[in-house]
Each structure stands twice: as structure tokens, then as C-alpha cells.
Amino acid sequence: MTLFFATLITAGILLVLGTLFLVSNSAIKSMFKAFPRSQAASVIFFGGGAAWFLYNVANMSTADVIGFSTPTPFVYIFGVLAVAAFFYLPEFLAVRGLSVLILVGSWPLLMSAYQLYELPQRLFMVSAIYVAISAALYLAVSPFRLRDFFEWIYRTPGRARALGGALAVYGLVLAGVAFTY
Numbered sequence: 312m313t314l315f316f317a318t319l320i321t322a323g324i325l326l327v328l329g330t331l332f333l334v335s336n337s338a339i340k341s342m343f344k345a346f347p348r349s350q351a352a353s354v355i356f357f358g359g360g361a362a363w364f365l366y367n368v369a370n371m372s373t374a375d376v377i378g379f380s381t382p383t384p385f386v387y388i389f390g391v392l393a394v395a396a397f398f399y400l401p402e403f404l405a406v407r408g409l410s411v412l413i414l415v416g417s418w419p420l421l422m423s424a425y426q427l428y429e430l431p432q433r434l435f436m437v438s439a440i441y442v443a444i445s446a447a448l449y450l451a452v453s454p455f456r457l458r459d460f461f462e463w464i465y466r467t468p469g470r471a472r473a474l475g476g477a478l479a480v481y482g483l484v485l486a487g488v489a490f491t492y
Contacts, residue, residue: 317423318436318489325439325482332464332475340465347406347458353397357408361393363415403454410454413447435488439481 331339346352368389371382379385396404417440424433450457464470 312419312423314423314427314430314433314436315489315492317420318433318485318492321420321436321439322482322485322489325478325485329475329477329479329482332471333479335468335471335475340471343461344458344465346461347403347454349405352405353401353408355408356412357393357396357404360408360411360415361390364411365390365393367415403458406450406454406457410447410451413443417444430492432488432491435485439485
């Protein structure tokens with residue numbers, strides 16, 4: 312993936328998320344509030360994150376495999392654990408799945424900017440990715456905090472719009488930065 316496309320992808324995600332918070336009608340508000348415990352979101356986000364992770368594990372090199380000659384046993388072990396999570400850990404599984412997607416998805420985005428020191432504007436994208444990684448690690452440990460965050464942000468109408476505006480403006484800045492490479 313090129314740095315241009317990685318920056319545009321990050322900008323697009325920020326613009327969509329910012330727009331959702333800016334619009335903030337009752338349907339969007341209820342969608343955000345229902346997200347942490349949603350079964351459909353759990354299947355989509357955790358299932359997608361597990362599938363992407365299993366794909367990465369299946370394509371590990373033999374140097375990364377410890378104790379086995381192929382990564383196949385690891386794929387089976389992690390696949391069983393992912394399926395078991397739906398039955399034994401259903402609480403806030405959508406939040407954990409979102410965290411997994413952020414963590415797994417950040418790798419190709421960050422690798423597009425790797426060792427491009429002559430382009431200091433890449434740090435706009437990289438900084439946003441590192442903030443997302445930090446939030447994903449925090450939410451993976453304490454997923455109920457996302458529910459609390461949505462309750463807090465929608466308690467006062469101006470908070471959601473301020474966050475949405477900030478995300479949308481940063482997305483627009485990133486979209487502009489993408490064309491400077």
C-alpha cells in the first residue's frame with residue numbers, strides 16, 4: 312500500500328466518523344449507544360478481526376513458528392479461541408472486535424510510512440494511527456469504557472458535535488496532506 316492511499320483511507324475513516332458525530336440524529340445516537348453490546352456488530356467486527364488475524368497467522372513465515380513446522384496448528388488454536396469467545400465472552404465483544412480490527416489494520420497503514428523520513432507530513436497520518444492504537448489497547452482491556460464514553464458524549468449535545476467537527480477537520484487535513492506526497 313502506498314502512503315498516498317494509506318493517508319486517504321485514514322482521512323476517509325475520520326471523515327465518516329466525524330460526520331456521524333456531527334449529524335448526531337436520534338438514529339445515529341441510538342446506533343452508537345447500542346454498539347458495545349450489539350450481537351450483529353459482534354459478528355461483523357469480532358468476526359472480521361478474527362478472520363484477518365487468522366489470515367496473518369496462516370501466512371507467518373517458518374521463522375516465526377515456534378515448536379511446529381507450519382503455522383497450521385496456531386490457526387486452529389486461535390480459530391477455536393475466536394469461536395469460543397462468542398459463547399464464553401459475549402459481553403462487549405463488538406468493542407473488542409473493533410479493537411482487534413484497529414490493531415490489525417494499523418499495521419499496513421504504518422508500514423506505508425516506514426522509513427520515509429524525507430516526508431515529514433506523513434506524521435499527520437501516523438499520529439492519528441497511534442492515537443487509534445492507544446485507544447484500541449485501552450478499550451480491549453476495559454471495553455465498558457466505550458459505553459461510558461457514549462453516555463458521556465451524548466449527555467450534552469455540543470460534545471458530540473465538537474468531537475465530530477474535530478474528527479472531520481482532521482480528516483480534511485489528512486486528505487489535503489495526502490496530495491502533498
